[in-house]
Amino acid sequence: MKKKKENKHGSPPAAGVSRRDFISAAGVGTLGVATAGALVDGGTAIAEPAADLIEPTQLVPITLHINEREHKLLVEPRWSLLYVLREKLGLTGAKPGCERGECGSCTVLMGNQTRYSCMTLALEAAHAEITTLEGLMDGENLGAVQEAFVECDGYQCGYCTPGQVVSVEGMLRANPDPSLDEIRLGVSGNLCRCGAYPNIFKAAKRAGEIKRTGGES
DSSP states (O other): OOOOOOOSSOOOOOOOOOOOHHHHHHHHHHHHHHHTOOOOOOOSSSOOOOOOOOOOTTOOOOOOEEEEEEEEEEOOOOOOOHIIIIISSSSSSOOOSSSSSSTTTEEEEEETTTGGGGBBBGGGGGSSSOOOOOGGSSTTTTHHHHHHHHHTOOSSSSHHHHHHHHHHHHHHHHHHHOHHHHHHHTTTTTOOOOOOOHHHHHHHHHHHHHHHHHOOO
16 A cells, blocks of 8 residues: 655645645636626626726715705715815814814714714715704704803813714703713713813703703703
């Protein structure tokens, strides 16, 4: 009986399959997978058309629903919602801060959920119900949360205030009467470099009272 040839490590090769055989078989299998989806009647393989690619600078039509108004516009796929709000629609309530999803000054509502508009592509927001700071006003009058921030002096420089206001609005839609700990958690995604947090918390509590009682103390 012929002895199997050992490899350099002293163990015999796997029975019936060499490295060359394995690579050859794998190549055939890959080819089969690649062409399987391109077969038509009669078994003739044809090339499938490549999916259309959208260039980063190519304008795409979208519809945005913002503050109960519909906006039809052309956007580049890479544009953020923040950029479109400010530069294309003139809604400057949302502020560019860190522009990497950390400070919260660009916060908007999508439905009733808070979102960083700097981290949201405009295309992602198509057909969503978007509310910005401007949409929280009651005509020419301040909304409940805005009124509470003025009453409680919930700001210093004011740059973070639009994002704080929108975050408090989103929190109160989910929980009309939050505790102090719930308020702290609710605005934890918004940074105030001036350190006006105590008054921000008071403003959030007062906003809940205004919404529940119509402004009566």
